[in-house]
Amino acid sequence: MEFTISDRMSKMKGSAIREIFKVAGDPSxxxxxxxxxxxxxxxxxxxxxxxxxxxxxxxVLSLQYGVTEGYVPLKEKIKEMLIEKENISFDGNDIMITSGGQQGIELITKALVNEGDTVIVEEPSFIGATNAFRSYNAKLVGVPVEKDGISPEALEKVIAENENIKILYVIPTFQNPSGETMSLEKRKAVLEIARKNNILVIEDNPYGELTFDGNKMPTIKSMDTGLNVAYSGSFSKVIAPGLRVGYIVAPTELIAKIAVGKQISDVHTSILPQLMVYEFLTKYNLDDYIKENRKLYAHRCSVMIEAMKEHFPKQVTYTEPKGGLFIWCDMHGDYDTKEVAKECMKEKVVFVPGSTFMVDMEAKCSAFRLNFSTMTDERIKEGIKILGNVLKKIMGE
Amino acid sequence: MEFTISDRMSKMKGSAIREIFKVAGDPSxxxxxxxxxxxxxxxxxxxxxxxxxxxxxxxVLSLQYGVTEGYVPLKEKIKEMLIEKENISFDGNDIMITSGGQQGIELITKALVNEGDTVIVEEPSFIGATNAFRSYNAKLVGVPVEKDGISPEALEKVIAENENIKILYVIPTFQNPSGETMSLEKRKAVLEIARKNNILVIEDNPYGELTFDGNKMPTIKSMDTGLNVAYSGSFSKVIAPGLRVGYIVAPTELIAKIAVGKQISDVHTSILPQLMVYEFLTKYNLDDYIKENRKLYAHRCSVMIEAMKEHFPKQVTYTEPKGGLFIWCDMHGDYDTKEVAKECMKEKVVFVPGSTFMVDMEAKCSAFRLNFSTMTDERIKEGIKILGNVLKKIMGE
Incomplete structure (x- = not known):
């Protein structure tokens, strides 16, 4: 049989960095x-x-069909946490459990974006989200991430230049891949611009709890008095990702619509993992576990930065994140980090080239993303040394 | 904020029978x-x-991120089972684990159906599937289910009358909701028609193992030498539905495409439930459990049929399934079973009106679906007696 792939999916392909992720699990x-x-x-x-x-x-509770919107006590528990810890209001908002944070983004896109509509993203941005938008044939437009988040002026310019803008997707805290955090001022400005232009903000916050110094910025959702923000959260980074338990908080009307979409997609999130998260949140103090996470990641990040200082060519700049899992590096100039990644792979070190996170994934990109969360100190140091040497060779230092 | 819902989702609404399912869990x-x-x-x-x-x-295996296509040993185990028990070939085919059978159907639709394309369904058909097609703005066309499945002539007529037909969706064995099983002859004819017209058959087979007398019809997929069939299976009815572990077997090229879709939807199916199914299949003999299922459902079905013989008005006809979970009843004439359902609900008995399973869900429908799998003998008898009395009152007997 000859398959004709739908317009929306015909341009989608398996990740260009599939080879990288294939070997990423190989302990050598x-x-x-x-x-x-x-x-x-x-x-x-x-x-x-x-x-x-x-x-x-x-x-019976653990194995029978469940409710599409999620296990009710878990929803209530998360609500409590969000009210208390994030100052998020449920006046006009509702919550739905999703199969990981990813699913909420996909369902909102399906519910709001017609083919050809515009979605604005930070650039660079998380490929899971940008691909979800691409898979509904959205027109992606990027606004560059600066040290303190996207610039409100640049955002307004992009809005003026595009039509049918449905979503503004942001990861304001410890952004993936840049590691940057949007300032409070910019959060307020971005929300106000979205409100004025009737654009839904998706605030994706998987890394918010992973703050190294314990300081937390207010979420955009906590300032959302006009019901303009869908807030996506997840237990992937603070309990375990294999469970695939996330949630979305959004205006009640939007939750009702995406619940219809979820019913069609997977009926409901696997119930045992939902119950496990609920029991864990009830019996244990999540904050104690989060503290351990913060400590370990802060340490590994500093090990990586120290090694970069020692081994990277001077021309290569990098962010120094205050939380999360990623450092964003830039060689500047006419370099293609896809090629650098290939060279490094020969030396048994892998990372993700920056083009992966760009609106135009085909264009040459001199930046790349490093992750510091899973390797031991020794492996981080060794990896950065090898990477540094490859960079020096390529950059002629 | 004012939401404008996408064209594809704007017509989708929460189930019209939501009130029924709301009380369906109430033990009274x-x-x-x-x-x-x-x-x-x-x-x-x-x-x-x-x-x-x-x-x-x-x-680490149980809680870390997994592979989108599914846990490899589970895929291999299911392949073995399908080769041995269903005579399905993997020459040109591949398998992917899905978050329940539902997800495979949604992903195939996303990958193949442009808005306005035609999808042919049995009528009546499973609402989860018809809603998945509707959610991509497909044009749904029905072919009536007869005692031995859809008629090849009627199918050819529908194909001649419609354009851009991408999918033919069938549940050939113990169909939901009709309980009917497609004959071997019709299976062959349907496959040949699909092949000739380059239409993908989705063969949904969640109930195939639930045969009361142990007899099994060959799956359409087992005859699929031209790689025209996507076969959807699930452990929901033979292990437990809350786990949300299903699978799809389809031509390799199609699996590669829907894997991209799955990556965007939920990254991968929750890994612990996948591992649990794998370990269960490895350590225990699934067939022993299936035998218990068959025995119980055969018994409950016969209890229901006996009660229907005693309490239903003579004009009401019903199928006598040889497996599965459902009986399809028809009052014939100018009746609206939505109204019947409302009357019955007052008497604390709930079932699903037939319009739910139709292409035109708004049209009056004199048929309805009964499920016999979850209630005790006494409750089944009591329920059918009450329903019989309501039917008699309405039909003036």
Missing amino acids: YISLAGGNPAPELFPNKELAEIANNLLTENP | YISLAGGNPAPELFPNKELAEIANNLLTENP
């Missing part, structure tokens, strides 16, 4: 490529006991 | 409405031990 490689949390921090013993108890004592 | 109601498997058959003790062992002994 030093992987600075993924976005995986440190597995040694998974609370697996607690979860083993929880799963065992659930399946033994609550078999 | 007799529910003949759902499609849930019998929870007393869930192998929860086995799964509790498996989950506990996995999380204790294999924490």
